[in-house]
Amino acid sequence: MKKNVLVMLMGLICLMLAAGASLAAEGYPLRAKYPKLKYISTEELKKEYGRAVIVDVRSKLEFDVIHIAKAVNIPVAQKTFDRDIKELRSRNEAGAMVFYCNGHACEKSYEAAEQAASAGLRNIAVYDAGIHDWVTATPEKTTLMGETPAVKSRLIPTERLKSHKIKYAEFSKKAQAGDVICIDIREPFQRKEIPKLPHLRNIPSDRLVQLLSGSEFKGKTLLITDAVGKQVEWIQYYLEKYGIKNFYFLENGVLSAQN
DSSP, rough: OOHHHHHHHHHHHHHHHHHHHHHHHTTTTTTGGTTTTTOOOHHHHHHHHTTTTEOOOSOOOHHHHHTTTTOOOOOOOOHHHHHHHHHHHHHHHHSEEEEEEETOHHHHHHHHHHHHHHTTSSSSOOOHHHHHHHHOOOOOGGGTBBSSOOOOSSSHHHHHHTTTTOHHHHHHHHSSSSEEEEEEOOGGGGGGGGOTTEEEEEEOHHHHHHHHHHSTTTOOOEEEOOSSSSSSHHEEEEEEEHHHOOEEEETTTHHHHHH
16 A cells, blocks of 8 residues: 555656656746746737736836836835735736746746735736747737837847857956946945946946936947846847947856856
8 A cells, every 4th residue: 555655656756847847848947946826828918918917027127128018017126016016906806917027037927926925916827938928929019118019120139139248357358448437237235246347337227227318428338237147138228229339248247257
């Protein structure tokens, strides 16, 4: 009897491991970490679009660059997240509340859904395909740089982003020049470690976006670093919008400087 139970348990474990491996193979590596959450596909969200309460849990900077057209921006990192989603839910209790962030490997949407469940909300789901898949499939219901529908030709391709990323050694060397401006766009709470770069200016991303529209950085070479090399993707949209051509990003952000 005990042997049969052991065999059944081993079989169950194998099935769970296989399911996790299958999800990872499909490009959703974090689903196995959050097995209790409900997931919604792009096609399902398109069908539920009119009824769903869609919450973008990324930063305001990311949201302002691109978002699902009807989404409400409630960053999961802000202290008022629980209160804000409860208030939003009270205005629409019929449709599913759907959380999303950037894509398959972005954990913010999972964290937001778990937090919402812990706060007592029901009928919630994670759209973990994220904004990148959404704009590809549904540009007519996407807002890009304030315009709806999104014009996909205005999306910055990965290759163009990569062409502006340089390693720490080169970044540090360029920072020695007198005609460059070196900027750390991390928020103050992220600046426990300060890279040893000359004349480094601390300008949070939201403030930098405001300054880019002025004349201070025109004709300058900008060297920009963030925490891990992800946030600069959104800054590039504003750099290009305001005609700034000479700019470089630190590959992997301050994390690479620490390493």
